[in-house]
Amino acid sequence: MSSILIAVFFPFLAALAIPFLAERHRGRTAWAALTAPAASLWAVGQLYAAWSAGGGRPLRYVIPWLPAGNVEISFLVDGLSLLWGFLVAGMGFLIVLYSHWYLRPGEALGRYYGFLIAFMGSMLGLVFADHLIGLFVFWELTSVTSYFLIGFWWDREASVYGAQKAILITGGGGLAMLGGFLLVGGATGEWRLSALLAAPAAAGTVSTAAFILILIGAATKSALWPFHIWLPNAMEAPTPVSAFLHSATMVKAGIYLLSRLYPLLESHPAWGYAVPALGVTSMIAGGILSLRATDLKAILAYGTISQLGLIVTFLGYGGEAGVVGATLHLYNHAAAKAAMFMAVGIVDHEAGSRDVRLLGGLAKAMPLTHILMLAPVLSLIGVPPMGGFITKEMLYEASLRPGGPGAWAGFWPWLTLGAGILTALYHLRCVGAPFWEKAGGHPPKHPHDPPKGMLLAPALLVGAALLFGLAPGLVQDALIAPAAAATLGRARPLELHLALWHGVNTPFLMSIVTMASGILLYLGFAKVSPVLEGGAALWRRGPGPDKAYDSFLWWARERTWGLLTLLQAGNLRRYLRWTMAAPVVFLLLLASRLDWGTVSLPPYLTAGFLPTAICSLIVALAFATALFTQRIPAILALGGAGYSISAFYLLVKAPDLALTQIMIESASVVLFLLVFRSLPELEPDTRGTARKARDWVIALGLGAVAATGMALIMATHQVRTIADYFMRTSKPIAGFKNVVNAIIVDYRGY
Structure with missing residues (x-):
């Protein structure tokens, strides 16, 4: 286990330490950075020795991460990952050595070597990853670290453009790949690469959508046409970065993906x-x-x-x-x-x-x-x-x-x-x-x-x-x-x-x-060159991947402004309208899918005088809160509604909830009074009748739909709720015998 941890995670630790070292010992920064690829190379050698001693059988190293979600940090050591491990670590060693002579004394050495070593660790994690989600995480880490390396000379516009282009295309491809992984994992129920590749039946479960999404991820990372357009612009990076990322490692990550998943994808038509x-x-x-x-x-x-x-x-x-x-x-x-x-x-x-x-x-x-x-x-x-x-x-x-x-x-x-x-x-x-x-x-x-x-x-x-x-x-x-x-x-x-x-x-x-x-x-290139130039001129006049990318960026900057101002206009009332209208629409859609023939009214809808009176009081105080034009009466009415709710809890024999409600309501009323007494008086509402009516409709609609929706959910078994999960896990996970207390203190707190 120690060898795989050194191979993958030691570079990240070194990347954190290098910038601090560079501030104090600039002349030794490269030699300090060399320790990371040297240690990783030694660790990969140890993994190779353990793999050989085991007769060449694949080795797995597992670190549990989210056991409940079947997510783990696991690594696979076999012939393919070892070849890539030697390639990445060995190339990283030579690149750091070359960088010592290439970079000028005034460069930001700490930032350069830090991100370079972090990228190497990301690549090693990628090629040794055994879990689909783990592979995706390291995949995106290579995109993030390469973004900072390509844009190393951040004061150059071309460098910034190249870094942005690289992360948008490769990051977008990574999300497509994740979609493919989710489809594969959902279809097979298996997320470990070693298990997927060892199961002959798994290949038949790969859908065309999953195949296309994974292929897009590989094509974007490996700069295959038409996703190749980011690679030439990425040449704005320092030459050692280009030698490492854009010839030997990052651009070959897509090749690794296709090689690793070859038994799974090759049989697809x-x-x-x-x-x-x-x-x-x-x-x-x-x-x-x-x-x-x-x-x-x-x-x-x-x-x-x-x-x-x-x-x-x-x-x-x-x-x-x-x-x-x-x-x-x-x-x-x-x-x-x-x-x-x-x-x-x-x-x-x-x-x-x-x-x-x-x-x-x-x-x-x-x-x-x-x-x-x-x-x-x-x-x-x-x-x-x-x-x-x-x-x-x-x-x-x-x-x-x-x-x-x-x-x-x-x-x-x-x-x-x-x-x-x-x-x-x-x-x-x-x-x-x-x-x-x-x-x-x-x-x-x-x-x-x-x-x-x-x-x-x-x-x-x-x-x-x-x-x-x-x-x-x-x-x-x-x-x-x-x-x-x-x-x-x-x-x-x-x-x-x-x-x-x-x-x-x-x-x-x-x-x-x-x-x-x-x-x-x-x-005879002099005779070939005019033909190429003519073809290039014709290509520049027509559509192409570069034009499509630039057009998309222009559209994202210029044409989405109207939508942004519609949603983010700086108007609190508008934000509340959107926030309140969305749940109404969602609950109405949910209600439209229910089989109303199976819905039975719960018994509390036919309650006696006292529950009806308390509920009527709650409704009246809620209306009063909205109608009062001064803050202090509105706060007192809101507090009265809260205390009335605690009375209803007592009526239905839930004293713990009533006590909790009283404590929360008391603290809220006090805090509101302390804050609002220092604010200026409310200005008169000068809006027209139509706008007031619209806001009343939204508010009443949200309340009515929410109440009706909760009643329907409790009155029918057509909708799965989280209640079963709370009942099963409140004692073993949260440590509570009282499910309500577990929800309030533990689940809702998190």
């Missing part, structure tokens, strides 16, 4: 159509948009959208090949893209610009940075001996034998090949424009390689991508096979035989075509 279509569309859209961009981080952002689409395409094709390919490329893309972001950060740091129109010829001025940019590009294109070559061939293999609808089988390989060629083209442009081509201008600074410490983190990531290609066996059995098996819902790890060379086959020929076509298109 819409999976084979919707998921591959979503993936391929994002691959192509992201690639085309990347070719239009001129900011290096924007190029990488759109490229990330394309690569995320590739991983989703793997999952959409399904089967063992598709899932293994998605798992492999998850690892490869995280290492390669994070290294590219860091290299772009170095260019921005040392040249003072990310605009490819000003940069050029940097291969000579920044040779080490050039290598760190070129190597991951070759990996993502799929050039041996980089690890990306293995994943690219697996993608083509999966496209030849997709697991979805057979009618589309001949369509997917060609579309996947086209997307692969586009991937090669935009990655070649990403490295070629700033490093190989002639500069179109002059950057603000004289470019040069950074200090060696700044090169360490991207160099380690490049080494990981290269090592994966040269020796895939180092990770295939320890991490990749167990993660793929957990995704497929299998108890035993898969037997994989990953290698760079499998002979001359169709996937190999598709890889050759991809690389050759990508190089030829890059060499």
